[in-house]
Amino acid sequence: MNKKLLIALLFLAFPALAQTESQWVLAESTLTYHVSHPLHQTDGVSHAARGKGVCRSGQCDFLIAVPVKSFDSGDSNRDLHMLQATRGGEFPMVTVRTSLPQEASASASIYADLEIQFAGQTAKYKQVPFEQTKLGSDTKISGTIPATLSDFKIEPPSLLTVAVKNEIPVRVEMTWRKEK
Amino acid sequence: MKARATKLVRGAGILMLLLLISEPLRAQAAVALAGTITNQSGAAVPNAKISVKNVSTGQSTETQADAAGLYSFPNLLPGDYEVSASAEGFPTMVTKVTLTPEAQQRMNFTLRAVLSLGDLGFSSTQTQGSAQDQARLDKRSHMLKIHQRLGLIDTAPLVATVIAGAGAGGKQTSTSDRYLHLALGSVTGDLYFLSAYYAIRAPRIAGTQARGPIRLHKALAWIHGPGMILTPILGAMAFDQKSEGERVHGIAKAHGAVAIVTAGAYGAAILSVSFKW
Numbered sequence: 001m002n003k004k005l006l007i008a009l010l011f012l013a014f015p016a017l018a019q020t021e022s023q024w025v026l027a028e029s030t031l032t033y034h035v036s037h038p039l040h041q042t043d044g045v046s047h048a049a050r051g052k053g054v055c056r057s058g059q060c061d062f063l064i065a066v067p068v069k070s071f072d073s074g075d076s077n078r079d080l081h082m083l084q085a086t087r088g089g090e091f092p093m094v095t096v097r098t099s100l101p102q103e104a105s106a107s108a109s110i111y112a113d114l115e116i117q118f119a120g121q122t123a124k125y126k127q128v129p130f131e132q133t134k135l136g137s138d139t140k141i142s143g144t145i146p147a148t149l150s151d152f153k154i155e156p157p158s159l160l161t162v163a164v165k166n167e168i169p170v171r172v173e174m175t176w177r178k179e180k
Numbered sequence: 181m182k183a184r185a186t187k188l189v190r191g192a193g194i195l196m197l198l199l200l201i202s203e204p205l206r207a208q209a210a211v212a213l214a215g216t217i218t219n220q221s222g223a224a225v226p227n228a229k230i231s232v233k234n235v236s237t238g239q240s241t242e243t244q245a246d247a248a249g250l251y252s253f254p255n256l257l258p259g260d261y262e263v264s265a266s267a268e269g270f271p272t273m274v275t276k277v278t279l280t281p282e283a284q285q286r287m288n289f290t291l292r293a294v295l296s297l298g299d300l301g302f303s304s305t306q307t308q309g310s311a312q313d314q315a316r317l318d319k320r321s322h323m324l325k326i327h328q329r330l331g332l333i334d335t336a337p338l339v340a341t342v343i344a345g346a347g348a349g350g351k352q353t354s355t356s357d358r359y360l361h362l363a364l365g366s367v368t369g370d371l372y373f374l375s376a377y378y379a380i381r382a383p384r385i386a387g388t389q390a391r392g393p394i395r396l397h398k399a400l401a402w403i404h405g406p407g408m409i410l411t412p413i414l415g416a417m418a419f420d421q422k423s424e425g426e427r428v429h430g431i432a433k434a435h436g437a438v439a440i441v442t443a444g445a446y447g448a449a450i451l452s453v454s455f456k457w
Contacts, residue, residue, distance in 0.1 A: 039455055050300040056220055056292070063295035067306060075392030077324075077453070080385055084321040089314030093297065093307050160332065160454060 024060065026051030027138060028175040031066060033147075036165040044071035044082065053176070055102050064096040064174075068118075085157045086119045094118045105139065108132055114145065123151040130172070138175050145170040211279050214252035215287040217245045217265055224249030225291055228267035235260040235276075265289040269296075316383050323382035330375035331450060337368040342443055349418070349428070349436060358419060365415060372408050372446075376401075393452050400449040407442025414438055 029049040035042040048070035053062040068088035073079055083089065097115045104110050111127040130143035148166045149156050156163040217228040230251045231242040236259055245251040258281045266272040270291040277287055297307045341364040347354075348361035379401075390398065414435035418428045428435070 050302065052295055052299055054295060059292075061292070061295060063297075063300065065297055065300050065302060065307075067302075072391075075394060076388055076390050077392070077394035077397075079391075080317065080388060081321055081324075084314075084317035087314055088309070089317045090309040090311060092309045093302070095297070097294070160328075 022055045023179045024051075024053030024055070024062070024139075024176045025179055026064060026174055027177045029064075029066075030171075030173040031071075032171040033071065033168050034171070035168055037159055038162055039159060042073050042075075042078065044073040044079070046070040046072065049174070051174070051176070058102045060100050060102055060104075062096075062098045062100070066094050068092055068094055081157055086152070086154055088119075091118070091120045105132075110141070116145070116147070119152040119154055121152040123147070135175075138177050141172070141174045141176060143172050145172060209258075209281055210255040211258055211282060212252060212254045212284040213256055213261075213263075213277070213279060213287060214250070214284060215289065217249040217251065217267065217289045217291060219270075219291055219293060225267045225270070228265055228270075228289075228291070230263065230265045230289075232256065233262040233264075235262060263287060265291065267291060269293055316385065320383045320385065323378045327375050327378035327382070330371055330378065334368060334371040334375060335447070335450065337364050337371065338443055338446065341365045341368050342439065345436065345439065348422075355423075358422060362415070362419060365412060369408060369412055376405065396452045397449050400445045400452065403445035404442050404449060407438055407445060411435065411439045411442050 026049060029047060029051070031046045031049055033044045035044070046066050049064055049066035051062060051064035053060045055061075068086055069079070069083055069092065071079065071082065073082070095117045097117075098112045100110065100112060108131065110130045110132055112130060114125045114128055116123050116125065125145060125147075128143060128145055130141050133140045147168050147170050149164075149168055150166055156166060158164065213232065217225045217230070219225050224245075224247075226245060226247045226249060228245040228249065228251070229242060230245060230253075231240055232253055233240045234257070241253060241256070243251055243253060256279055258279045261277050261279060262274060263277055264272055264274040270293055273289055273291055275287075275289075277285070279285055298304075341361060344357065344361040344364050347357035414432050417430075417432035418435045421428050421432055
């Protein structure tokens with residue numbers, strides 16, 4: 001009788017374990033976009049990103065968002081021009097969504113499919129590689145998103161009538177903390 | 181006898197034809213697709229939208245789940261379908277199904293909720309943009325582009341004015357040299373003030389503090405701005421003195437020096453926003 005009860009409990013416990021919810025919270029972040037121009041190499045940095053990940057049934061859904069105006073290139077005039085060119089007045093947030101299997105947190109490399117909303121457009125990037133390192137209870141993620149201006153239908157801004165390059169790679173460095 | 185045989189053959193023919201027609205009709209008999217829409221915790225998702233698209237014909241039909249999350253398509257033809265379910269707060273879920281000529285088929289959907297910007301603690305004022313804000317930024321950029329272009333174009337008459345100034349001053353001068361210098365100086369001044377108008381009138385963006393090279397660019401305007409007013413005034417005095425056969429004297433003697441400082445500050449202002457330093 002006891003054996004039967006134990007087996008029944010085990011069967012009940014498995015789906016319950018699979019449904020276990022855990023959360024990840026973005027503790028720190030540095031996002032850096034790089035713009036190339038014949039006269040300038042510019043980096044715009046933001047530390048204002050917020051993010052959350054919710055894991056259910058072995059799958060984790062992540063959302064990371066950052067205000068467009070939080071990027072600082074060291075020149076307020078250029079930042080305002082960037083805000084205008086990327087239609088930041090109308091679409092003030094950049095959001096990144098991705099979904100990863102829960103076991104991905106155990107590997108050193110992650111290949112994520114990203115869905116990025118920026119400047120009123122949505123672009124998808126397949127299998128973007130990220131490095132993952134464990135630091136105590138924190139997990140550090142770093143990588144580069146190969147974004148381009150044309151992905152978001154942004155007209156390349158120009159300086160002295162010369163347009164910037166289409167490629168605007170975004171370097172991502174994030175520290176995630178697991179919460180129960 | 182012959183007529184009877186003909187009738188018999190005709191009757192058999194019609195029967196055959198009916199049989200041939202009825203076979204595909206029987207195969208095309210309507211089937212029903214039904215199911216429930218729930219969330220991850222098993223609760224019904226009311227009013228979800230479900231649409232089915234016949235892959236071969238491209239024809240779509242849509243329905244809405246009831247309060248208990250139940251939906252049904254009672255009259256579908258057998259075949260391959262793309263079924264999509266969507267509801268507020270959930271991403272659209274798309275799946276494929278092949279309907280066989282059975283009376284009813286079931287397809288249940290479990291929608292996964294997505295995180296929202298509110299879950300990240302952003303307020304609606306932070307996440308909601310406005311067309312007016314964008315229009316203000318657009319106007320600002322447009323006006324500053326004109327300012328930049330006019331400013332760059334103005335360097336040509338400015339340099340020409342400085343060069344022509346060498347012929348207009350000193351002992352060896354002619355009236356035509358002075359008029360050329362005056363004309364070039366006038367073009368420089370007009371373009372300068374037109375360019376300045378676009379910079380001054382460009383809308384300010386609230387909550388922005390000047391940082392980086394633009395601070396030097398603006399600071400230099402306090403030198404070349406007054407210089408661009410003072411230079412033609414002193415130039416006009418020098419012009420009059422020369423035209424009356426006098427040597428340039430008094431405050432008018434500063435015309436050349438003020439012009440050089442103004443041109444220098446102007447050039448530095450352009451360079452300050454052109455190169456990284």
